[in-house]
Amino acid sequence: MxxxxxxxxxxxxxxxxxxxxxxxxxxxxxxxxxxxxxxxxxxxxxxAQTLSGTDLVVGARSGPVQLLLYAVFHLGSATNNMSWASIEHLAALPQVQWLVPISLGDSHRGHRVVGSTADFFAHYRHGDRRPLRFAQGRPFEDKPAEAAGIFEVVLGAEVAARFGYALGQRIVLSHGSLGGEGGPRFADHADKPFTVVGILARSGTPVDRALLVSLEGIEAIHVDWHGGAPIPGLRIAPEHVRKFDLQPKSVTAALVGLKSRTAVFRVQRQINTYPDEALTAILPGATLQALWSLVxxxxxxxxxxxxxxxxxxxxxxxxxxxxxxxxxxxxxxxxxxxxxxxxxxxxxxxxxxxxxxxxxxxxxxxxxxxxxxxxxxxxxxxxxxxxxxxxxxxxxxxxxxxxxxxxxxxxxxxxxxxxxxxxxxxxxxxx
Structure with a gap:
């Protein structure tokens, strides 16, 4: 030394x-x-791993970052909806393996309500292709036989923890997504409450802050509405909604998985040039990187x-x-x-x-x-x-x-x- x-x-x-x-x-x-x-x-x-395993996110014609924000992060509002006919057309494409539609527009105490199908739980992946896990309960029913099955909701972990919700509890959704907890809301769907049937485990994704219901549930709470407002003097009880056609006319966006990732650019071009409706298809990974560069x-x-x-x-x-x-x-x-x-x-x-x-x-x-x-x-x-x-x-x-x-x-x-x-x-x- x-x-x-x-x-x-x-x-x-x-x-x-x-x-x-x-x-x-x-x-x-x-x-x-x-x-x-x-x-x-x-x-x-x-x-960057908020959404993995999804090849394309599709919505009405808008900017890529805006589409990603409202479709994946549930921030902001869509410029327009895409028709159900376009959803059926996309699902029928030979390169498409699965498609999960998403409908936004309602909320609960400041948290977004996401309408979808049970396929959402099967195909949504995050991180290293990790699926969503249930801490308690089960997914909502897809096309239930009973009217009561339409009004089922699955809670994100943060929603359940913040408000202390448990399985079997009934909650009321609000029309629109402007009101936070205690803030202004356009109207409540108090006549058609939903029952909590599942609570998701934490995933570190926007799903933690969302409430998931079926597309039929979204349609059911609006059967007595027209033009975004309740019809005066008309009230349809929850047990009678099954008599109506509950197939949605339009949705906000769709998550798409392809049979082969080599076809992603070809399918993206097909969607972006779809002649029947102005649509935008984005690659979520590339758009996430662009969004990160902004923030x-x-x-x-x-x-x-x-x-x-x-x-x-x-x-x-x-x-x-x-x-x-x-x-x-x-x-x-x-x-x-x-x-x-x-x-x-x-x-x-x-x-x-x-x-x-x-x-x-x-x-x-x-x-x-x-x-x-x-x-x-x-x-x-x-x-x-x-x-x-x-x-x-x-x-x-x-x-x-x-x-x-x-x-x-x-x-x-x-x-x-x-x-x-x-x-x-x-x-x-x-x-």
Whole structure:
């Protein structure tokens, strides 16, 4: 072990309290920087995997991002609906393996109601092609024989947890999607309540915040409505809705799975040029990436703030070392008197600062993995965010390398000051 390194260790041990506080400050800043980077990457991966296994999302003619927002994330409103005839035409295409229609427009206490078929539970995939799982209950019935079976609802995990709903409970849907909890609503379908038959497990997707009902259920609550408003003086009881034609005339969008992914561009072109109706078909993966690029400025700003925190931590480390030089002038002068060269004094201070930075980085990694292990189950259950606890990735190693490089540069400040102290300055008694 070199004398400079040995002297650095002894000097650090002699100032252990101030050194410990400095290392903790650097460690917290490094843990924050790496934590933000890991959350950013994991959130991006989860965002990109909101919908997997679906080859195309189809809706009325609109922009790709807008179609993705309302069809997958249930944000905003559709420019128009697509006719049921178009749904039947798409389902009959030889390249199409399955099709799941989606109908939006109603809500419950600020949460979207999604009308679909039981195929939604069979074909909706997220993450690494993971299916939706039921925490309790079962899916709603598709084309039930009894009228009561039409009014069944499956709740997303967040809806059930937020309002404390349980199986068998009856809830009322609201027309329109403008009203949050306690906010304004156009009208309630109080005469046709739905019964909770299933509660989904958390998936980390917009499904957690939705209520799923059958397309027939959507039609049934509107049989005594016309033009988006209830018909005055007309009220059809729930037990009589089976007498009416409950096949929808139009839906909001459709999720499409193909028999071969090689046909995706050909089918997309067929849909986009469909002569009977103006439709748009998008590739969800490519559109998700485009959407992330739009909202990615926030993650970059957060990463920049974390980098500034690291800079502040390193500046504090430099300040502590520089402040200690006033007390160590005599020590450094004695080293010079014993034969230490200026470059060795320079190396002594540089090594000390670098050791503090390395200790801070190591402790920061320990804090990161400790916090990750502690909060990963909560993030998964409460927010559906799957936090990775593996070995640092390439991007994280680059950040650590950058922190180490900046630490090395920062260590030059006290080292240069020590280098410039002369033997006479150190041995002079100041009064």
């Amino acid at each position: 070199s004398p400079v390194f040995t002297l650095s260790l002894h000097s650090i041990a002699n100032r252990r309290l101030s050194v410990l506080l400095t290392v903790i400050a650097v460690a917290l800043s490094v843990a924050l920087l790496l934590g933000v980077e890991r959350l950013r990457n994991d959130a991006k991966a989860g965002f 990615g400025i926030a993650e970059k700003a957060l990463l920049a703030v974390s980098a500034l925190v690291v800079a502040v931590g390193l500046a504090g480390m430099v300040a502590v070392v520089v402040a200690s030089l006033g007390e160590r002038r005599r020590e450094l002068a004695i080293l010079r008197a014993l034969g230490a060269r200026p470059r060795q004094v320079f190396a002594l201070l540089a090594v000390e600062s670098l050791l503090l930075a390395l200790a801070g980085i190591a402790l920061g990694l320990v804090l990161l993995y400790g916090a990750g292990a502690a909060f990963a189950p909560w993030l998964s259950s409460a927010h559906g965010l799957q936090l990775s606890l593996g070995w640092p990735g390439v991007g994280e190693w680059r950040l650590l390398g950058a922190v180490l490089a900046v630490s090395l540069l920062a260590s030059l400040v006290p080292a240069l000051r020590a280098y410039r102290y002369s033997l006479a300055d150190g041995m002079t008694i100041r009064v």
